[in-house]
Amino acid sequence: xxxxxxxxxxxxxxxxxxxxxxxxxxxxxxxxxxTMAYPRKLVFNLIGLIWSIYFLWNxxxxxxxxxxxxxxxxxxxxxxxxxxxxxxxTTLGKIGLMHMHPINITFNxxxxxxxxxxxxxxxxxxxxxxxxxxxxxxxFGWSKVHENLRIF
Numbered sequence: 075x076x077x078x079x080x081x082x083x084x085x086x087x088x089x090x091x092x093x094x095x096x097x098x099x100x101x102x103x104x105x106x107x108x109t110m111a112y113p114r115k116l117v118f119n120l121i122g123l124i125w126s127i128y129f130l131w132n133x134x135x136x137x138x139x140x141x142x143x144x145x146x147x148x149x150x151x152x153x154x155x156x157x158x159x160x161x162x163x164t165t166l167g168k169i170g171l172m173h174m175h176p177i178n179i180t181f182n183x184x185x186x187x188x189x190x191x192x193x194x195x196x197x198x199x200x201x202x203x204x205x206x207x208x209x210x211x212x213x214f215g216w217s218k219v220h221e222n223l224r225i226f
Contacts, residue, residue: 181211
């Protein structure tokens, strides 16, 4: 495979656009979740999450919060001006929109509170409850990814 073909396969410039028309098409929550699903943003969030967990485990919440916010801002910087319409048609975009279901958001928030408490206090069972709540919340939004995945 030539280098030109590989570069064209890695090119994601088609996801970027300049028009502001799509801002009216998507609500604030949809824009937020579509941006969160963008690969560059995901990478920065995962790096920030890993380091945040490390600092929480060592009971340094200031560093944990600072690292997470820093990587979150970097992720938004490197994923600005994407074409949300094209992003919403990708699998990652659909998965991002899946997270908008109110029950999923509720389960995620409660689960994350359990996880933060479990990591801070080194409680394995609390971490399991938190992870379980986060995973259970996803049941309510799968139909946004594909209609055949409707569970309820």
